[in-house]
Amino acid sequence: VLLYNSQPSGNCYKVRLLLTQLGVPFEKHEVDVVNREGRQELLGDKNPALRVPVLELDDGRHLAESNAILWYLADGAAYLSADPFERAKTLQWMFFEQYEHEPNIAVVRHRTMLGHLGDYPDSETRRERGHGALAAMDEHLGEREFFVGDRYSIADISLYAYTHVAEEGDFDLSGYPAIGAWLDRVAAEPGHITIDN
Amino acid sequence: VLLYNSQPSGNCYKVRLLLTQLGVPFEKHEVDVVNREGRQELLGDKNPALRVPVLELDDGRHLAESNAILWYLADGAAYLSADPFERAKTLQWMFFEQYEHEPNIAVVRHRTMLGHLGDYPDSETRRERGHGALAAMDEHLGEREFFVGDRYSIADISLYAYTHVAEEGDFDLSGYPAIGAWLDRVAAEPGHITIDN
Numbered sequence: 001v002l003l004y005n006s007q008p009s010g011n012c013y014k015v016r017l018l019l020t021q022l023g024v025p026f027e028k029h030e031v032d033v034v035n036r037e038g039r040q041e042l043l044g045d046k047n048p049a050l051r052v053p054v055l056e057l058d059d060g061r062h063l064a065e066s067n068a069i070l071w072y073l074a075d076g077a078a079y080l081s082a083d084p085f086e087r088a089k090t091l092q093w094m095f096f097e098q099y100e101h102e103p104n105i106a107v108v109r110h111r112t113m114l115g116h117l118g119d120y121p122d123s124e125t126r127r128e129r130g131h132g133a134l135a136a137m138d139e140h141l142g143e144r145e146f147f148v149g150d151r152y153s154i155a156d157i158s159l160y161a162y163t164h165v166a167e168e169g170d171f172d173l174s175g176y177p178a179i180g181a182w183l184d185r186v187a188a189e190p191g192h193i194t195i196d197n
Numbered sequence: 198v199l200l201y202n203s204q205p206s207g208n209c210y211k212v213r214l215l216l217t218q219l220g221v222p223f224e225k226h227e228v229d230v231v232n233r234e235g236r237q238e239l240l241g242d243k244n245p246a247l248r249v250p251v252l253e254l255d256d257g258r259h260l261a262e263s264n265a266i267l268w269y270l271a272d273g274a275a276y277l278s279a280d281p282f283e284r285a286k287t288l289q290w291m292f293f294e295q296y297e298h299e300p301n302i303a304v305v306r307h308r309t310m311l312g313h314l315g316d317y318p319d320s321e322t323r324r325e326r327g328h329g330a331l332a333a334m335d336e337h338l339g340e341r342e343f344f345v346g347d348r349y350s351i352a353d354i355s356l357y358a359y360t361h362v363a364e365e366g367d368f369d370l371s372g373y374p375a376i377g378a379w380l381d382r383v384a385a386e387p388g389h390i391t392i393d394n
Contacts, residue, residue: 048333049297063285065292072285088260088269091288095262098296100246121318136245 002056006033010161011066012053021191067094070154093155104130109169141178199253203230207358208263209250218388264291267351290352301327306366338375
């Protein structure tokens with residue numbers, strides 16, 4: 001398969017991490033996430049949202065949205081439960097990730113890395129909401145090892161991606177001890193790779 | 198089942214519509230979406246994001262995030278494909294809905310209905326992004342009847358919820374003819390109910 005990729009993007013890292021843990025060989029096509037010129041030509045017929053990651057299957061079909069790609073790759077494999085309720089809970093946490101977590105933590109991190117944080121009037125609101133998402137995660141993890149069914153799954157991969165680099169957006173994680181312990185557990189999973197891989 | 202519900206919320210409407218089309222009887226527990234006092238006490242142990250809808254199953258377990266609830270209810274039924282790629286495409290469009298569509302169109306509608314639109318510095322940015330989502334939908338629907346696999350599915354239910362009331366946020370839909378025709382097709386599906394039901 002071919003992955004339209006941005007190396008610093010947590011959304012793309014999710015897909016690289018799962019492909020690696022599943023042992024699926026893949027190639028990368030690097031896409032600039034700062035200079036967005038040429039996006040329409042490159043991604044227009046592959047993802048209507050014009051964002052990466054996009055996965056190109058060997059038959060030429062394309063799939064977008066990081067968590068939809070995780071689901072496609074993991075279904076039937078070890079990283080997604082076969083139980084209907086646990087599967088729905090996995091989706092619940094992945095929708096939480098895209099609604100409560102990514103738009104706040106990833107966006108603040110991105111603006112911080114580019115030195116543009118102060119240019120946006122909503123940066124502090126996003127920081128507050130990001131802490132709200134972290135607090136909800138910390139409370140949930142206080143009682144369990146992983147997000148769903150006490151096993152490492154794509155729910156963990158999804159939430160790990162931007163949580164483990166949240167400090168690059170100046171989110172202090174020291175107040176979330178259950179998250180700290182969970183980050184260590186995820187990083188200790190067989191086949192784990194870091195975001196620079 | 199019991200649905201923690203807000204009648205004007207498109208996210209809750211998705212669940213009411215699918216439950217009705219599936220013929221699943223349900224009760225409603227109305228939750229105030231303007232006055233958020235008491236949310237922690239009411240929803241704290243049911244949904245870490247403290248939002249509705251939340252579905253309470255007959256065994257007392259809870260499921261949150263509207264699109265995760267749709268998936269749980271539809272899996273194995275007529276409104277979700279059995280084909281792995283079509284299932285992933287269904288998720289792609291539902292993640293698109295929660296990332297590109299709902300935070301823009303639903304939020305602008307909510308602020309407009311409360312008369313607070315001008316109080317937020319990001320309202321116009323959200324309006325622009327909402328139009329971006331509508332343009333992407335219109336282009337996709339220009340070539341097909343429904344979002345995935347040319348059959349009515351939970352991807353359509355998800356995207357219908359806030360699109361069909363977008364004009365309550367002063368989004369003019371007349372420039373999106375393929376969306377207009379699709380709204381009519383969705384409303385003509387057997388068992389359809391309106392948002393006030």
